[in-house]
Amino acid sequence: MDQEYDVIVLGTGVKECILSGLLSVDGLKVLHMDRNEYYGGESTSLNLVQLWKRCKGSDTPPESLGLSKEYNVDMVPKFMMANGPKYGLDDSTVEYIGHALALHRDDSYLDNPAIDMIRRMKVYAESLARFQGESPFIYPLYGLGELPQGFARLSADYGGTYMLNKPECKVEFNENGKAYGVTSEGKTAKGKKIVCDPSYLPGKVKKVGRVARAICLMSHPIPDTNDSHSVQIILPQKQLGRNSDMYVFCCSYAHNVAPKGRYIAFVLTEVETENPQRELKAGIDLLGSVDEIFFDIYDRYEPTNDPVKDNCFVSKSYDATTHFESTVVDVLALYSKITGKEVDLNEDLSAASGAAERIICFECGERIDSIHRLKGHYNQFHPGRDLVCAKCGHWFDQEAFTLHQLLHPISPAGPPSPPAPIQRPYPLQNPAPIQPPLRLQNPGPIQPTTGLSNPARTPAQVRNAELGEYLRALNELNNSDKGCFSCF
Numbered sequence: 496m497d498q499e500y501d502v503i504v505l506g507t508g509v510k511e512c513i514l515s516g517l518l519s520v521d522g523l524k525v526l527h528m529d530r531n532e533y534y535g536g537e538s539t540s541l542n543l544v545q546l547w548k549r550c551k552g553s554d555t556p557p558e559s560l561g562l563s564k565e566y567n568v569d570m571v572p573k574f575m576m577a578n579g580p581k582y583g584l585d586d587s588t589v590e591y592i593g594h595a596l597a598l599h600r601d602d603s604y605l606d607n608p609a610i611d612m613i614r615r616m617k618v619y620a621e622s623l624a625r626f627q628g629e630s631p632f633i634y635p636l637y638g639l640g641e642l643p644q645g646f647a648r649l650s651a652d653y654g655g656t657y658m659l660n661k662p663e664c665k666v667e668f669n670e671n672g673k674a675y676g677v678t679s680e681g682k683t684a685k686g687k688k689i690v691c692d693p694s695y696l697p698g699k700v701k702k703v704g705r706v707a708r709a710i711c712l713m714s715h716p717i718p719d720t721n722d723s724h725s726v727q728i729i730l731p732q733k734q735l736g737r738n739s740d741m742y743v744f745c746c747s748y749a750h751n752v753a754p755k756g757r758y759i760a761f762v763l764t765e766v767e768t769e770n771p772q773r774e775l776k777a778g779i780d781l782l783g784s785v786d787e788i789f790f791d792i793y794d795r796y797e798p799t800n801d802p803v804k805d806n807c808f809v810s811k812s813y814d815a816t817t818h819f820e821s822t823v824v825d826v827l828a829l830y831s832k833i834t835g836k837e838v839d840l841n842e843d844l845s846a847a848s849g850a851a852e853r854i855i856c857f858e859c860g861e862r863i864d865s866i867h868r869l870k871g872h873y874n875q876f877h878p879g880r881d882l883v884c885a886k887c888g889h890w891f892d893q894e895a896f897t898l899h900q901l902l903h904p905i906s907p908a909g910p911p912s913p914p915a916p917i918q919r920p921y922p923l924q925n926p927a928p929i930q931p932p933l934r935l936q937n938p939g940p941i942q943p944t945t946g947l948s949n950p951a952r953t954p955a956q957v958r959n960a961e962l963g964e965y966l967r968a969l970n971e972l973n974n975s976d977k978g979c980f981s982c983f
Contacts, residue, residue, distance in 0.1 A: 500526040500656075502833065503677050503686035505664050505695040508536035509571070509639065510810045512646035513826050514690055517838060519653035526684055527650060528677065532660040534647060536692060537793075537813060538571040540640030540752070546710070550789035560712060560787060561754030567638035568710060568752065571813045572744045572761045573822065574634055574727055602732070634725060636751045666696060666807070674806040688833060690808045693796035699809055700796040706815045707771035710789040711760040711782055712753075717745050718783045724749040724758075727817055728781065735777055739765040743778045744817040760785075763815040766792065802832055 501523035504515045512534070515527045533539060541549065543563035547556040556563065635641045647657060661679040666689055669675050676685040693700040716722045728743035735741060741764040748755050762778035772790055779785070798809035811825050830838050 498526075499685040499687075500524045501686070502526075502688045502690060503528065503684060505529070505666070505677065505689065505691035506536045507531070507534045507643050507647065507659070508692050508810070508813075509538045509642050509646075510822060510826050510829070511536070511690060511692060512643040512650070514829060514833070515655055516646035516649035516653075517830055518833065519650040519655040521834065522653075525650060525655040526658070526677075526686065527647065527655055528658045528661045528664055528679065528684075530660070530662060530664050534643045534659070535570075535640045536643075537694075538569070538639060538643065540567040540569050540638035542566045543568075546789065550710070550791055556787075561757060565754040566752065566759075567640060568759055569639045569761070571639065572746075572763075573639060573817055573819050574725075574744070634746060634750060638746075638750070638752045664695060666691070668805070672805055688802075688806050688808060690810075690829070690833065692810050693798070693812055696800075696807060696809055699798055699800040699805070699807060701799050702794050703797045704795045705766040705771070705792055706795060706813075707764055707766045707775055707790070707792050708815070709762040709772075709775045709779055710791070711762070711779070711785045712787040713758040713760060713782065713785055714756060715783060716747070716758055717743070717760060717781060720745075728778075729817075730777060737764070737774075738767055739815070741775070741778050742815055742817040743781060761817070763817065765815050808833055 502515075502518050502525050504511050504518075504525060504527040507527065507529040511527070515525055519525045529536065543556050543560060543566040544554050545563075546566065546568050548554045647655075651657060658679075663679055665678045666674050667676045667678055667683060674686075674689045676683045677689065678684075716724065717726050717728075720726045723745075724747040726743070726745040730741040730743070732738060732740050741762065744761040744763070745758060746752050747758040753759050760782050762775045762782075764774055764778070766774065768774055771792055775790075779788075793812075795812040795814060797811050798807075800807055800809065802808050808829050810829060814821050827838055
């Protein structure tokens with residue numbers, strides 16, 4: 496940690512991990528820390544035991560609900576648009592277009608210029624046609640908890656450093672009130688800018704509302720939805736006599752978030768009364784019978800600080816929506832404040848899509864664009880692991896390569912200094928011919944032995960023992976990471 500970074504990111508929620516990935520791709524030196532031992536923060540996905548303990552205070556859910564490990568329950572359930580981030584209409588049509596298609600959260604859009612509505616409708620139409628399906632939305636297998644990890648891997652591919660399970664993570668300020676680093680376990684990492692969720696800087700945010708949510712485990716799809724495995728229902732505020740919309744979200748075992756035959760439904764809305772559970776009734780009534788239900792309420796915060804004055808960039812809490820529109824807006828705004836520019840989504844990230852396309856040879860230290868797999872005897876023992884540099888011909892195995900990439904990540908600015916050549920105990924090029932350990936032709940006559948105490952071995956026994964040792968040594972060589980003479 497005793498280094499200086501361009502940006503230190505605290506918290507591994509979706510927003511923070513997206514920003515970490517974008518900033519690393521920009522070539523900034525990023526350190527990403529989290530007080531938890533898992534990714535996701537408030538937007539993580541929980542198994543059944545974790546959910547039960549969080550909402551019911553116990554860690555023993557009934558066996559009838561299935562295996563805990565087969566659940567991945569999103570704490571912030573959201574679908575993603577597949578392609579992005581009045582005029583004589585009656586009121587019901589206006590509500591449908593404004594809230595269900597354009598995804599406005601209230602009716603304030605009716606007083607704004609129409610251009611924003613047109614852009615939102617364009618995104619919806621393009622998303623609907625993106626995969627030639629019946630929905631404009633997409634959703635990751637195993638839940639949204641996979642998203643932060645995906646962007647974390649992107650950041651790591653571009654040189655970002657990750658540290659989980661770091662207690663406290665205290666932001667340090669100088670005498671002028673500017674943040675200059677983060678301290679954890681007695682060590683301080685210096686950073687020019689600090690990015691975090693509201694929980695890391697509670698003194699720089701204000702409470703702006705609360706979200707009520709119900710998490711429902713079911714054995715059937717939501718009624719009247721054509722037995723769909725994934726559903727989003729938006730109940731406009733006017734239809735409910737409320738000041739904000741209500742959102743219903745459903746996913747199932749088809750998305751690897753629940754055991755076979757199980758469905759998970761969520762109902763969320765902004766809290767407007769002193770009885771949040773009753774406010775959710777309109778959405779819960781749409782679900783039909785429910786096997787188990789969990790109620791939860793969390794506070795929403797927004798930053799109050801000036802990043803120019805204190806170098807702190809704080810994200811907003813997640814709202815009740817079951818789509819990513821407001822999340823993306825917050826990420827883009829933070830990115831612009833941090834970098835002073837707009838996001839360029841034309842960056843070619845294909846180089847980060849697989850280690851095989853971005854490697855440094857152990858021997859020559861050159862960054863190369865391709866690898867070749869050896870064919871022959873060695874492949875029988877290590878299928879898929881034996882690689883050879885396309886430039887100098889030296890080989891290395893996949894496990895060692897993966898470790899090397901972690902220690903020497905390649906950034907957009909270019910490869911690091913070439914590593915020192917690895918000294919190997921075996922020559923890899925033009926090895927001397929292998930000499931058998933003994934002559935196998937025309938063995939002498941076998942002499943019988945007498946006695947059972949320490950008998951002398953016959954030539955045949957000696958020959959067989961030495962041959963066995965030779966074969967065992969050859970087998971160990973083939974099963975080691977030192978190569979095989981017969982491949983070269």
